[in-house]
Amino acid sequence: MSYVTDLPVWAAMIVCLLLLAGSGLTLIGALGLLKLDTFYSRLHAPTLAASGGVLLISLASMICFAVLQSRWIFHEVLIVSFVVLTTPVTLMMLGQSALYRDRFESKNDVPSKPLGEALDPELDKGAGV
Amino acid sequence: MRVWLPYPLLFFGLLTVWLLINQSLSVGQIILGSILSALLVWIMANLKPHKSVLRRTRLFLPLAAHIAVDVFRSNMAVMMVILRAGRRPLNSGFLTMKIELEDENALAMLACILTATPGTAWLEHDRQTKLLTLHVLDLENEQYWIDLITRRYVTPLKEIFG
Numbered sequence: 001m002s003y004v005t006d007l008p009v010w011a012a013m014i015v016c017l018l019l020l021a022g023s024g025l026t027l028i029g030a031l032g033l034l035k036l037d038t039f040y041s042r043l044h045a046p047t048l049a050a051s052g053g054v055l056l057i058s059l060a061s062m063i064c065f066a067v068l069q070s071r072w073i074f075h076e077v078l079i080v081s082f083v084v085l086t087t088p089v090t091l092m093m094l095g096q097s098a099l100y101r102d103r104f105e106s107k108n109d110v111p112s113k114p115l116g117e118a119l120d121p122e123l124d125k126g127a128g129v
Numbered sequence: 130m131r132v133w134l135p136y137p138l139l140f141f142g143l144l145t146v147w148l149l150i151n152q153s154l155s156v157g158q159i160i161l162g163s164i165l166s167a168l169l170v171w172i173m174a175n176l177k178p179h180k181s182v183l184r185r186t187r188l189f190l191p192l193a194a195h196i197a198v199d200v201f202r203s204n205m206a207v208m209m210v211i212l213r214a215g216r217r218p219l220n221s222g223f224l225t226m227k228i229e230l231e232d233e234n235a236l237a238m239l240a241c242i243l244t245a246t247p248g249t250a251w252l253e254h255d256r257q258t259k260l261l262t263l264h265v266l267d268l269e270n271e272q273y274w275i276d277l278i279t280r281r282y283v284t285p286l287k288e289i290f291g
Contacts (some may be wrong), residue, residue, distance in 0.1 A: 032211035040223075040264045043262075044264075047250070051200055051204060051247055070227055078146070084244075088237075088244040091250060092240070095264070111223045
């Protein structure tokens, strides 16, 4: 990895600061998994890595390769968009399974499933019907 | 054209992404990218995605600015909560609110926004009752969160998606 020496000092400093901030945020998110007490609060900790951590580290990578002009900064944009688009899926799956279990065992004061009349039976069938 | 290539824009978009990722314009990559894109477009056509009509696209800009500010603020807030955890009792809790959005894509976008801002976790949404259950890490004032989400995200999304 010899390119680091090609970076001008000002760029190297910005890249280092962003990298440190991003990895620090990710570390704090990981610490949150250890320190927070309930499952639902622990659900919030990794989102620190998925939003702030990814953004800052990608920004550092973008600046580094834009200054070096060795490749396009398109990869980072893709990384950010894929992470943003896919985290809700896993988060909702984890959250819903926890909600389902807690309602079944009636634990943790979870709100009961909102009851109401079915307004439109077609809605539950999903798209393309 | 519609039968063989149901989503021409998506096809060329995917092909461009493939070529940009590989950073090459060689014939081999173009052929490989075209085969992959055609396959993905075919899968997309079978999924029959819901098509939304975008009414006022210029509202995306202020929405994006709000999201950027909120992502920064909520990252800082959650960081402080985690660092203080153990010393101070956590007041996290569930929040149920009514979301006046019907469009699937608008709801998906709201889910992405609420997930990208740490501190709010989307748990459950019922399309029949339109009730959304969230878990909020720092739930001091319920009405504050309901107003914030409604004013900042739901109202603009509703205007954009009509």
